[in-house]
Amino acid sequence: MKKPRTMKLSLPEEELVGSGNLACQGCGATLAMRYVLKALGQRTVLCIPACCWSVIDGPFPHSCLDVPVYHCAFETAASTASGVKAGLEMVGDTETTVVAWAGDGGTFDIGIQALSGAAERNDDIIYVCYDNEAYMNTGIQRSSATPFGAWTTTTPVKHFKNRPKKDIDAIMAAHRIPYIATASIAYAEDVYKKAKKAKDIQGTRFLHIYAPCPTGWKSRPEDSIRLARMVVQNSIFPLYEIENGEKYTLSIKVKDKKPIHDYLKLQGRFRHLTEDQIKFMQEEVDKNWARLLRKVESSD
Amino acid sequence: MKKVIMGNHALSYGAMLARSQVIAAYPITPQTQVVELLSEMCADKTLDAKFIKVESEHSAMAACIGASVAGARTFTATSSQGLALMHEMLHWASGGRLPVVMGDINRSMGPGWSIWTDQNDSLSERDTGWMQYYCASNQEVLDTVIQAFKVSERLAIPSMVILDAFALSHTYEVVDIPDQAKVDAYLPPFRPQVRLTPDDPHAFGGLTSPEHYFELRYKLQKDMEKAPALIEETGREYEKMFGRYLGLVEDYLCEDADIILVTSGTAGYTARVAVDEMRKGGIKAGNLRIKVFRPFPFEHVRRIVKNAKKVAVVDRNISYGHHGMFFQEVKSALYGQDKSPPVFGFIAGLGGRDITPSTFKEIVDITLSKDKPEEEIIWIGVKR
Numbered sequence: 001m002k003k004p005r006t007m008k009l010s011l012p013e014e015e016l017v018g019s020g021n022l023a024c025q026g027c028g029a030t031l032a033m034r035y036v037l038k039a040l041g042q043r044t045v046l047c048i049p050a051c052c053w054s055v056i057d058g059p060f061p062h063s064c065l066d067v068p069v070y071h072c073a074f075e076t077a078a079s080t081a082s083g084v085k086a087g088l089e090m091v092g093d094t095e096t097t098v099v100a101w102a103g104d105g106g107t108f109d110i111g112i113q114a115l116s117g118a119a120e121r122n123d124d125i126i127y128v129c130y131d132n133e134a135y136m137n138t139g140i141q142r143s144s145a146t147p148f149g150a151w152t153t154t155t156p157v158k159h160f161k162n163r164p165k166k167d168i169d170a171i172m173a174a175h176r177i178p179y180i181a182t183a184s185i186a187y188a189e190d191v192y193k194k195a196k197k198a199k200d201i202q203g204t205r206f207l208h209i210y211a212p213c214p215t216g217w218k219s220r221p222e223d224s225i226r227l228a229r230m231v232v233q234n235s236i237f238p239l240y241e242i243e244n245g246e247k248y249t250l251s252i253k254v255k256d257k258k259p260i261h262d263y264l265k266l267q268g269r270f271r272h273l274t275e276d277q278i279k280f281m282q283e284e285v286d287k288n289w290a291r292l293l294r295k296v297e298s299s300d
Numbered sequence: 301m302k303k304v305i306m307g308n309h310a311l312s313y314g315a316m317l318a319r320s321q322v323i324a325a326y327p328i329t330p331q332t333q334v335v336e337l338l339s340e341m342c343a344d345k346t347l348d349a350k351f352i353k354v355e356s357e358h359s360a361m362a363a364c365i366g367a368s369v370a371g372a373r374t375f376t377a378t379s380s381q382g383l384a385l386m387h388e389m390l391h392w393a394s395g396g397r398l399p400v401v402m403g404d405i406n407r408s409m410g411p412g413w414s415i416w417t418d419q420n421d422s423l424s425e426r427d428t429g430w431m432q433y434y435c436a437s438n439q440e441v442l443d444t445v446i447q448a449f450k451v452s453e454r455l456a457i458p459s460m461v462i463l464d465a466f467a468l469s470h471t472y473e474v475v476d477i478p479d480q481a482k483v484d485a486y487l488p489p490f491r492p493q494v495r496l497t498p499d500d501p502h503a504f505g506g507l508t509s510p511e512h513y514f515e516l517r518y519k520l521q522k523d524m525e526k527a528p529a530l531i532e533e534t535g536r537e538y539e540k541m542f543g544r545y546l547g548l549v550e551d552y553l554c555e556d557a558d559i560i561l562v563t564s565g566t567a568g569y570t571a572r573v574a575v576d577e578m579r580k581g582g583i584k585a586g587n588l589r590i591k592v593f594r595p596f597p598f599e600h601v602r603r604i605v606k607n608a609k610k611v612a613v614v615d616r617n618i619s620y621g622h623h624g625m626f627f628q629e630v631k632s633a634l635y636g637q638d639k640s641p642p643v644f645g646f647i648a649g650l651g652g653r654d655i656t657p658s659t660f661k662e663i664v665d666i667t668l669s670k671d672k673p674e675e676e677i678i679w680i681g682v683k684r
Contacts, residue, residue, distance in 0.1 A: 042498055055507060062503075065503070069501075113356060114355070
């Protein structure tokens with residue numbers, strides 16, 4: 001009899017994120033964790049500050065993760081991880097990968113001082129920021145990762161956010177750390193590959209993962225992957241790597257750059273925007289994209 | 301080996317002899333020499349430890365917490381504003397049941413900027429679940445760091461070893477630095493029951509419902525209640541090995557005293573000088589120096605002061621809108637006792653104003669001139 005033909009899997013089957021977690025439907029942050037842990041494996045410890053993941057993991061005494069987790073204070077993901085790494089080494093464990101796993105608020109805002117400190121010291125940790133572009137765990141308040149134009153509960157439509165998203169990757173690049181990568185949960189293999197690459201590098205590594213939040217974005221759960229793909233294809237959130245703070249490489253070369261219009265229309269948080277405002281945003285996206293391309297070109 | 305060292309270096313030597321494995325610290329006057337010497341010790345391998353040079357005290361304590369949960373013996377030191385910045389993480393360390401040991405140099409809180417001593421920095425942290433030891437000599441500082449690790453690790457509760465800015469931190473004294481081998485025999489390596497490791501994955505400190513949280517705090521208090529006996533037990537053990545007892549309090553000529561001065565920190569040794577002078581002048585004075593403030597040594601205080609005619613508590617701190625904090629605690633210890641002397645509360649020496657033997661003479665004169673305190677707070681040396 002002929003053996004049934006099976007598709008070759010592009011990701012390892014092993015799951016370190018269990019079912020029964022407390023994520024919302026269509027949660028991008030949960031997929032980010034799944035893909036990253038598939039790459040890092042079981043010899044990983046996580047330091048998770050206040051963020052959606054401190055809830056998703058499950059309440060005491062439960063945990064949906066098959067790796068140890070230290071729930072740390074909001075602004076301390078990086079500094080706690082630095083301590084864990086030093087502590088593990090002093091008790092003879094030099095193999096375990098130590099990960100700070102934080103949301104955008106814990107990274108762009110309250111945790112940036114500790115992150116900058118760890119990066120400047122080049123402490124041997126992987127810092128993962130899953131970015132859902134607002135304080136989602138506390139009920140959708142704006143963060144400095146919230147994009148221009150977005151509604152949140154603290155940027156109501158009459159006073160929507162009128163400042164651009166903070167360029168955290170450029171800030172991290174200025175620290176000249178060995179590895180920075182942006183990733184999006186729509187590109188699972190790319191997330192996996194980058195986490196795998198980060199694992200084998202010494203020093204501070206920074207992964208910035210785009211993670212849609214249907215609850216906070218007022219989008220449909222079934223659109224999460226679609227949005228995470230569109231945001232790359234319209235270059236709002238390009239996928240690239242930065243090595244040693246200076247070598248920029250595009251991961252996905254977008255040939256036919258899409259307008260941002262359709263992406264915005266799938267999300268309630270942008271519903272109030274006028275065509276003029278969308279035009280302004282498009283111009284900003286184009287400028288950012290051109291700026292990134294210049295960095296990529298000058299790296300060649 | 302005897303050496304003439306400053307109080308700050310007594311902390312460093314204590315941390316070294318305890319074989320601290322991870323140190324994370326940020327500089328602040330008047331603590332800097334503690335971490336400078338430890339950096340050198342780490343650099344020249346006198347001490348096999350990792351020194352994380354963090355960007356703030358908040359990160360210092362966070363890194364200590366991370367290292368401690370990973371199973372390493374962990375030390376830091378700070379002062380004043382730095383301690384205040386750590387406040388959130390002090391709760392995290394004790395709530396997480398991590399036996400971090402920290403040196404705190406008592407320095408006044410700003411504004412205005414002051415680098416001089418008073419106790420408001422550490423006493424503002426009295427409810428964070430840390431044990432607090434107030435030291436009066438460089439020898440006591442060194443010995444207490446070693447003992448503090450032992451007690452902390454046994455109870456899974458962090459400790460603060462506290463000394464006065466300049467009056468002790470920058471004062472040089474002869475200190476007996478014990479042999480490493482003997483310290484190793486006294487203080488075994490840190491072996492926590494559970495730690496953060498992929499070999500035995502657990503989640504630490506996750507969302508805790510009202511169903512569980514209450515019991516976790518009950519257990520912290522119950523273990524804190526075990527500390528007084530354990531401090532005395534480990535103190536006697538220390539005495540057997542090193543010839544110096546480390547207790548909860550130190551009483552000086554209290555047994556037959558008519559008036560007992562209750563003090564803490566270096567003021568305690570100044571009070572002894574004053575007591576000697578007063579005894580020569582026919583006043584039967586004594587001094588009770590409270591060394592351990594948390595847990596508070598209720599039984600010792602009750603026993604030692606009960607036969608005195610009067611008690612004068614001298615606080616180098618104030619709880620605004622209430623009293624000096626040692627005064628509060630002494631009164632609370634005596635509440636409901638069949639026989640207890642009147643307690644007078646004095647505030648002296650804030651912001652590094654000197655406390656001298658004549659300060660205590662004035663305090664005793666006031667106390668003896670009145671049957672009971674007429675004011676809630678008696679201020680000594682304040683310019684009005």
